[in-house]
Amino acid sequence: MNILVPHALVSDPTGFGGVPHDDCLHGTPVITNGKLSGLAPPTGAPECMVLPRLVEPHCHLDKCHTIHRLGQVGGDLHQAIARQHDDKFHWDEDDLRHRATKGLAEAQDNGCTLIRSHVDWGNEPAPPLAWSVLVELAEDHPGLQLAALTGIELWSYPEFAETVGNVLRLTDGIAGAFIYDDPRTRAGLEAIFAAAMAHDLMLDFHVDEGLGDLNGLEMIADTALETGFDRPILCGHCVSLMDRNPRDVARIADKLARAGITVCTLPVTNLYLQGRTDGTPDRRGITRLRELRAAGVPVVVGSDNVADAFCPLGAHDPRAALALACVTAHLDPPLGDWLSSITTDAAKAVGASPITVDGADLSQLLVCDVTHTADLVAGRAPMRSTSEHLGDTPEGAFKPANGANSQNVR
Numbered sequence: 001m002n003i004l005v006p007h008a009l010v011s012d013p014t015g016f017g018g019v020p021h022d023d024c025l026h027g028t029p030v031i032t033n034g035k036l037s038g039l040a041p042p043t044g045a046p047e048c049m050v051l052p053r054l055v056e057p058h059c060h061l062d063k064c065h066t067i068h069r070l071g072q073v074g075g076d077l078h079q080a081i082a083r084q085h086d087d088k089f090h091w092d093e094d095d096l097r098h099r100a101t102k103g104l105a106e107a108q109d110n111g112c113t114l115i116r117s118h119v120d121w122g123n124e125p126a127p128p129l130a131w132s133v134l135v136e137l138a139e140d141h142p143g144l145q146l147a148a149l150t151g152i153e154l155w156s157y158p159e160f161a162e163t164v165g166n167v168l169r170l171t172d173g174i175a176g177a178f179i180y181d182d183p184r185t186r187a188g189l190e191a192i193f194a195a196a197m198a199h200d201l202m203l204d205f206h207v208d209e210g211l212g213d214l215n216g217l218e219m220i221a222d223t224a225l226e227t228g229f230d231r232p233i234l235c236g237h238c239v240s241l242m243d244r245n246p247r248d249v250a251r252i253a254d255k256l257a258r259a260g261i262t263v264c265t266l267p268v269t270n271l272y273l274q275g276r277t278d279g280t281p282d283r284r285g286i287t288r289l290r291e292l293r294a295a296g297v298p299v300v301v302g303s304d305n306v307a308d309a310f311c312p313l314g315a316h317d318p319r320a321a322l323a324l325a326c327v328t329a330h331l332d333p334p335l336g337d338w339l340s341s342i343t344t345d346a347a348k349a350v351g352a353s354p355i356t357v358d359g360a361d362l363s364q365l366l367v368c369d370v371t372h373t374a375d376l377v378a379g380r381a382p383m384r385s386t387s388e389h390l391g392d393t394p395e396g397a398f399k400p401a402n403g404a405n406s407q408n409v410r
Contacts, residue, residue: 023334055346058302125163
């Protein structure tokens with residue numbers, strides 16, 4: 001069999017073997033001890049592509065799949081918040097478990113292993129029912145991470161910060177907050193960073209989720225640099241960067257890069273909600289992906305809201321989100337250069353060790369029947385596990401036809 005492996009998803013492309021083919025390496029796979037250890041020279045045309053399992057860095061399993069009971073909902077961010085809040089009347093254990101399980105299954109069917117879901121926390125320090133239900137689900141889904149989503153101003157109250165921080169530490173949660181032009185933002189940021197440092201927590205922010213004069217992102221970067229915070233920080237949305245001038249964008253991007261902060265773009269929901277006018281919108285609800293990446297800021301892509309008040313469409317499918325980001329932000333080929341945004345960089349963004357194809361266990365890899373990275377991103381063929389692809393084929397069957405062994409690949 002002859003496969004393609006994207007260059008960007010190999011830690012050592014020069015030592016992995018195979019021959020160049022567009023933005024991939026082409027060859028016959030060599031398996032050693034259940035791992036893809038290299039590529040021998042190809043024996044024919046490419047048949048499929050192999051890559052690591054995908055990462056969903058930002059979704060909302062507590063809200064997903066509620067659109068069927070919301071009626072003809074539509075509007076901007078504030079209308080969506082109000083309509084989704086009204087739906088919480090239905091959020092009992094059975095409802096939450098059913099919808100979240102459906103969302104998890106969809107993400108896993110689309111190739112995801114690591115999944116980070118935000119969970120609305122509310123105004124009280126005690127954990128909400130949704131948190132308890134999803135913590136139980138996480139026991140059966142070890143790749144599921146949970147981030148508490150609160151208003152940043154709530155963290156400025158000591159009792160709230162102490163109680164929530166303790167709960168997150170005990171349940172392996174992530175400290176999160178929504179930042180949108182609140183006068184207590186600075187106090188809330190100081191408190192959430194302090195809590196995260198005290199309890200050894202990662203941080204995840206919904207920030208500047210709107211066009212206009214918003215600057216929460218720079219405040220986060222400043223706080224990270226001032227405190228020397230060294231755990232992963234993920235900032236989702238960051239849409240208002242579209243309204244900043246090039247000098248401001250460069251200054252903020254430099255701070256983000258120095259602080260080691262990753263930006264998560266969420267094109268499906270942001271394009272649906274942002275830039276609304278009385279007619280067809282003429283603004284792009286997406287952050288400055290190309291400028292951020294050029295400045296050394298890691299950029300990842302998430303699915304965000306799926307079939308709820310914030311977006312009636314969407315899917316738990318990072319490939320689909322990346323495809324929309326490519327169209328919206330003019331991310332040109334080679335598209336393999338952007339695959340790290342839903343694999344290796346996304347894994348690092350959620351605090352996990354990135355998996356590259358070289359040396360990966362077969363269970364950590366996916367196979368897709370495409371022969372170009374543009375077809376992969378476009379979703380022209382489903383993702384399949386390598387075990388499904390190989391069936392009961394014994395180890396060694398993928399060794400090169402010329403009889404070379406794994407020691408001779410490099």
